[in-house]
Amino acid sequence: MKVIPQRGKCSNAAMLLILSIFNVGAIADVVPADKFDLSEWNITLPTDENNDGKPDSVSVKDIQDFSHPDFFYLDENGGMVFTSPNKALTTANSSNTRSELRHMLRGKSTRIKTKSPKNNFTVASNPIAKRFGRVGGKMEATLKVNHVALRAKYPEKAPAYSVVIGQIHASKWEKKIKGFGWGNEPLKIYYKKWPNHEKGSVFWTYERNLPKDDANRRDIAYPVWGNLWTNPEDPGEAGLALGEALSYVVNVHGDVMYLTFEADGHETVEYKINLANAVDANGKLDEHDHPYGYTLDWNYFKAGAYNQCSTKDDPGFWYPACLGTGNWEEDKVNGDYASVTFTRLEVGESVAPKANHGEHAKIGATLNEKVGMSVSDIPDNALTAIKAIEPSFTVNEVEKELKHGNTYLDVEGVLADGREIEFDMLQVADKWKVVEIQRDLVWSQLPENVSGALKQSSPDFEAKRIIESVQHGTGITVYEFYAVDSQGKESRKEVKVEGGEAVVLAKEWQH
Structure with a gap:
């Protein structure tokens, strides 16, 4: 590749004589530092123009007059x-x-x-x-x-x-x-x-x-x-x-x-x-x-x-x-x-964050009374039941929940391919069995009959969180939709799918 000095003589002679390349195809005589404040930035490039066996690095001083025609430049829009x-x-x-x-x-x-x-x-x-x-x-x-x-x-x-x-x-x-x-x-x-x-x-x-x-x-x-x-x-x-x-x-x-x-x-x-x-x-x-x-x-x-x-x-x-x-x-x-x-x-400099920054991740939490527990305290037979379904599952967190007169465990984690998943387990005597397998969805991932049923029933309901809850061993899937009003109050709607038919539930689904 032909090397052409750019914008005058370089102070770091050996390096910049090689690296200061004419910016072919970009804005003539203009380099990134002319449009962006690079007064506190250096750059590493996928090149070795000085043949030292290492990726090239351009210092804060030298980047002020530097661009590369292939790997670092300004486009026609700046x-x-x-x-x-x-x-x-x-x-x-x-x-x-x-x-x-x-x-x-x-x-x-x-x-x-x-x-x-x-x-x-x-x-x-x-x-x-x-x-x-x-x-x-x-x-x-x-x-x-x-x-x-x-x-x-x-x-x-x-x-x-x-x-x-x-x-x-x-x-x-x-x-x-x-x-x-x-x-x-x-x-x-x-x-x-x-x-x-x-x-x-x-x-x-x-x-x-x-x-x-x-x-x-x-x-x-x-x-x-x-x-x-x-x-x-x-x-x-x-x-x-x-x-x-x-x-x-x-x-x-x-x-x-x-x-x-x-x-x-x-x-x-x-x-x-x-x-x-x-x-x-x-x-x-x-x-x-x-x-x-x-x-x-x-x-x-x-x-x-x-x-x-x-x-x-x-x-x-x-x-x-x-x-x-x-x-x-x-x-x-x-x-x-x-x-x-x-x-x-x-x-x-950093700035003080706004109130409740990131609290959206807790949508649905106010509608459930759960108590966190240590991953190490998960019962052995509960983990065995999960592994029988998904052997690659790794537990990240566990919560205990009491509702409808029953005791549940919500076991969250990831599969080997990185997918996040949750197993909801019901305590029966001294054993635990998987009753639901859950994952978060976005609207575009919903089956058409599910989104259609909810829109027809509640056209103004804007879901901020959607959970797909497969009822293990039943052929039933329940989709949970959570909304938050202007006052921060949460509400929920559920759609049950069985035999291909989607029905909006009048009350919360129970096992």
Whole structure:
């Protein structure tokens, strides 16, 4: 590739003489830093123009005059484009390529080391929080995903066809202190679209803050729009198409990470999770996580295209063996890459969240009286009954409920493919039996006779949460619909399906 210096002489001569490439096909003589505030960002690219065997990195100082014609440039509308092929050089601890910005609180001041507290943020509970460049922080972005990889040898593996469009990363320390410094990620925001689907899914993950060799170290996925991880079902109208704009706000205030996701035609989705303890985003204690979360860690924001479609062929969870040659022109033609365009990217101080941020996740809770219990206290015969139905099921949380004169257990968790599911169990004498198998749905996933029956019966009822409840061993399925009025009061309606006939129930379904 011919290398042409751009906008004058570069200070980092050896590197920038090679990397400052004329921006063919984009806005002439204009680079991303002319349209976006990149005064605290550097970038890692899927290139090796200086032939040192490592992905190229452009500093905060040099990025002010930098673009790359293929992997980092402004499009004709002034959008900042990040592109990353499936096959290219990767950073030391990853098998995934990236065209991705890394936030640098130090700005251009290289006197402060990259891994210094002054260049990173932490949570308020860190005993040395005052030494950091910032306590908490906020990143806001608006973007569209242009393309995700089209080919994978193991399409059933979770990362296939996906790209991370924003994240918080913790620093990795050579010497770990009190179980911190593993370099894990408390946040990754994903977009994933299967090649045969019109629309893709948006979700985010929280990684348990544990050593790499700990079997419990895994990413816990939470839905935004559409499906999770390896669910091959078409998300339909619940999903987001390539080219559709979405926005996210990541606001780490005090110890808590507040997330907001917005897109036209979709419900705004909010979450919150404390990064200084082991309580998950559903408000339940995760007994496998570090008891103090990321309390002592040093964190930083990242944004761009972190391509998850690794070409590595390995039995591990993260390696879908996506196709790619390493020749960009060939890989581009074959669709073996990820590309994202940002129209807004801002970072700064955290702000106090609005009241009840993320409380939508508890819709339906006021209509049930449940008591949480430890996962370790689930009766053996209850777990045996579940495993007989779904051997791959992993328990995440358990609640006990008393209603209709009976005692129930609600056992929530995930299957091996990442799907979330709940088993409702009835106590009969000293044994437990599965009576319902539940999962959350969106409106577009409902059978037409079910949605039609509810609309005909209650045309003004706007469901904020929908649960499909298969009555185990009966041939009956009950669909539960929850609504919330302007005063926050919850209500419920149910539709029973038996023998293909959908009927709106006049009173709550009982076993």
